[in-house]
Amino acid sequence: xxxxxxxxxxxxxxxxxxxxxxxxxxxxxxxxxxxxxxxxxxxxxxxxxxxxxxxxxxxxxxxxxxxxxxxxxxxxxxxxxxxxxxxxxxxxxxxxxxxxxxxxxxxxxxxxxxxxxxxxxxx
Amino acid sequence: xxxxxxxxxxxxxxxxxxxxxxxxxxxxxxxxxxxxxxxxxxxxxxxxxxxxxxxxxxxxxxxxxxxxxxxxxxxxxxxxxxxxxxxxxxxxxxxxxxxxxxxxxxxxxxxxxxxxxxxxxxxxxxxxxxxxxxxxxxxxxxxxxxxxxxxxxxxxxxxxxxxxxxxxxxxxxxxxxxxxxxxxxxxxxxxxxxxxxxxxxxxxxxxxxxxxxxxxxxxxxxxxxxxxxxxxxxxxxxxxxxxxxxxxxxxxxxxxxxxxxxxxxxxxxxxxxxxxxxxxxxxxxxxxxxxxxxxxxxxxxxxxxxxxxxxxxxxxxxxxxxxxxxxxxxxxxxxxxxxxxxxxxxxxxxxxxxxxxxxxxxxxxxxxxxxxxxxxxxxxxxxxxxxxxxxxxxxxxxxxxxxxxxxxxxxxxxxxxxxxxxxxxxxxxxxxxxxxxxxxxxxxxxxxxxxxxxxxxxxxxxxxxxxxxxxxxxxxxxxxxxxxxxxxxxxxxxxxxxxxxxxxxxxxxxxxxxxxxxxxxxxxxxxxxxxxxxxxxxxxxxxxxxxxxxxxxxxxxxxxxxxxxxxxxxxxxxxxxxxxxxxxxxxxxxxxxxxxxxxxxxxxxxxxxxxxxxxxxxxxxxxxxxxxxxxxxxxxxxxxxxxxxxxxxxxxxxxxxxxxxx
Numbered sequence: 132x133x134x135x136x137x138x139x140x141x142x143x144x145x146x147x148x149x150x151x152x153x154x155x156x157x158x159x160x161x162x163x164x165x166x167x168x169x170x171x172x173x174x175x176x177x178x179x180x181x182x183x184x185x186x187x188x189x190x191x192x193x194x195x196x197x198x199x200x201x202x203x204x205x206x207x208x209x210x211x212x213x214x215x216x217x218x219x220x221x222x223x224x225x226x227x228x229x230x231x232x233x234x235x236x237x238x239x240x241x242x243x244x245x246x247x248x249x250x251x252x253x254x
Numbered sequence: 255x256x257x258x259x260x261x262x263x264x265x266x267x268x269x270x271x272x273x274x275x276x277x278x279x280x281x282x283x284x285x286x287x288x289x290x291x292x293x294x295x296x297x298x299x300x301x302x303x304x305x306x307x308x309x310x311x312x313x314x315x316x317x318x319x320x321x322x323x324x325x326x327x328x329x330x331x332x333x334x335x336x337x338x339x340x341x342x343x344x345x346x347x348x349x350x351x352x353x354x355x356x357x358x359x360x361x362x363x364x365x366x367x368x369x370x371x372x373x374x375x376x377x378x379x380x381x382x383x384x385x386x387x388x389x390x391x392x393x394x395x396x397x398x399x400x401x402x403x404x405x406x407x408x409x410x411x412x413x414x415x416x417x418x419x420x421x422x423x424x425x426x427x428x429x430x431x432x433x434x435x436x437x438x439x440x441x442x443x444x445x446x447x448x449x450x451x452x453x454x455x456x457x458x459x460x461x462x463x464x465x466x467x468x469x470x471x472x473x474x475x476x477x478x479x480x481x482x483x484x485x486x487x488x489x490x491x492x493x494x495x496x497x498x499x500x501x502x503x504x505x506x507x508x509x510x511x512x513x514x515x516x517x518x519x520x521x522x523x524x525x526x527x528x529x530x531x532x533x534x535x536x537x538x539x540x541x542x543x544x545x546x547x548x549x550x551x552x553x554x555x556x557x558x559x560x561x562x563x564x565x566x567x568x569x570x571x572x573x574x575x576x577x578x579x580x581x582x583x584x585x586x587x588x589x590x591x592x593x594x595x596x597x598x599x600x601x602x603x604x605x606x607x608x609x610x611x612x613x614x615x616x617x618x619x620x621x622x623x624x625x626x627x628x629x630x631x632x633x634x635x636x637x638x639x640x641x642x643x644x645x646x647x648x649x650x651x652x653x654x655x656x657x658x659x660x661x662x663x664x665x666x667x668x669x670x671x672x673x674x675x676x677x678x679x680x681x682x683x684x685x686x687x688x689x690x691x692x693x694x695x696x697x698x699x700x701x702x703x704x705x706x707x708x709x710x711x712x713x714x715x716x717x718x719x720x721x722x723x724x725x726x727x728x729x730x731x732x733x734x735x736x737x738x739x740x741x742x743x744x745x746x747x748x749x750x751x752x753x754x755x756x757x758x759x760x761x762x763x764x765x766x767x768x769x770x771x772x773x774x775x776x777x778x779x780x781x782x783x784x785x786x787x788x789x790x791x792x793x794x795x796x797x798x799x800x801x802x803x804x805x806x807x808x809x810x811x812x813x814x815x816x817x818x819x820x821x822x823x824x825x826x827x828x829x830x831x832x833x834x835x836x837x838x839x840x841x842x843x844x845x846x847x848x849x850x851x852x853x854x855x856x857x858x859x860x861x862x863x864x865x866x867x868x869x870x871x872x873x874x875x876x877x878x879x880x881x882x883x884x885x886x887x888x889x890x891x892x893x894x895x896x897x898x899x900x901x902x903x904x905x906x907x908x909x910x911x912x913x914x915x916x
Contacts, residue, residue, distance in 0.1 A: 159547040162550070162551040163546070163554065165551060166551030170554060170555055170558075193548070194548075195638070197634050197635070198634050198635055202552075202555060202559065202562055208622075208624060209624060210623065243658065246654060250550075250553070250647060250654070252554060
């Protein structure tokens, strides 16, 4: 079983940049990014580039690992195998989500506004 | 004074106790004491004097060493050698004081203590012992009534009288005698004292320099006074400004305390609320961070979470359906039907029953098996769903809003604080306070310095005041002394005048009495017609029947003695003093006729008591009989050469016995 995720180079850089501007750690940034990505019904593209940062699965999903798995399965509408879920699909969502998060941050300008916007995203 | 008895115990040659009765009667006024040379007649006289007056009798004011030495020489030698330590004199006498007669016994005793003589005195007045205080009173009274030098004058020492005559000391002797007997010596002493007093105080020559000094001192005093007043003014001024500064200072201090205090409180409040807010903010941030890190991703995909949950529920239903489908075998259905008594041959019935049962749990058609989740996995999703579907999101939004406002508040408070800190009012007040404080200190120092100066000036002033006072005092004294000088001069002249008049008056009496006595005594009857005594020089002038002045040098020594005795007797008589006359070897120089006249006219007229001390050659058998008529007591002092003691015999050289035999 693979318990590590290796992001793409651009995702890695984005994580580092967002961490320095929001104060949030990579795993939390990654979870938000995955959340944003799951909002888009289309499946994300799988990632080949794995020269970014390296995050352990425990650190990445923590206690809610299954919920993430269930959501990604539900999003994919099929019973993904464990390997498919992590790191492939997770990585793909992260890749797509981090770009969305970056955009959001750029739009908001600071962490508080970003947070506010994220919370009011459906309103 | 009237001597009654004398007791001698171990005095001089009188070994053991001896008593001589000296009492007389008005008819017989004479006590005749015979004794050869060296038997103790002079000791007897000295004993009377010593017994009466103690140290005063020898001219000492206290019992000093000289006196005690004298006493030591008088005390009996063999008693001293034997260590008998019992030496006593007792005098019994009468004294007329304040017109009443009082009886006295004077006990004077001496004891050797640590080789030195100690004297004790007891006085018995009318049979009652006097205490120490009364003794003192008695002694001073005795000296008043019977002064020791008066006793000396009562003593007619033949040798002394011839010395007076030979050396022409008559006038000075008369002067002394009259002065004492007429109490004029008191005035004389007073005059002398006054004179000395006025001379002592008379020191006017120093007045001028002192006046000058006084003037300069007054100037200095004025200077000091003006300096002091100016210093006082300075102090007044400085303390006034000090008070003003103090008031200002306290006003500012008050302000500072009131406002500064308020600001301080406010600052603290702001600080504490900042802290509180920051704490709350921190807690909120923690909560938000937790939310962000855990729940935010699921909130972002709420719909998906709901879908997932539904999918899971459906999958559960589907599983129930499929397992029920599995369990409802043909046999079981048939069994149910048989129990319901429905014909089991009916294929359709079986099918219907099974479909109907399954339809109760049949999921929707779309349900595919995506998750195949276990129960716990389903629970996890369910929990998240619950979290997301409840309105927790708002809570977080408000939390974030809250934090925003709190941050703003904190920023506000902080800016307020900053404003306060940079506010200049405070620092102005503080610097003002410091300035006033400095001023106060300066003023206090100045005042202190001036006060020190002031104190110095005051000390100087009081010194000068003292000097001025003492000079003024001297002036006053001098004025007083000038006054008293005048007064004393007046008194002196008055006293002198009184003395002169008194003396003239008395001397006239004396002249008459002396002349009478002289004519009785003198062999040459009416040879001298009158006697004049000059009141100023006390020179004696004699005049004959023709009222012509006689040269005293024409008189023989015996006649001169008679003249002297007459004058002395007259003076005593005129003084009215009642004293014992003591004649010690008086008659040695006189011829028989003069002896006779002295014994028959002079001694019997010598008042109440005449004590005659004589040798057997002076008063021999013939002359003894002349005196016998007036003799109250007679004694012979007899000296035992072997025992070296004097004994007292009750007759006069055993003439009486012989006379009886006649």
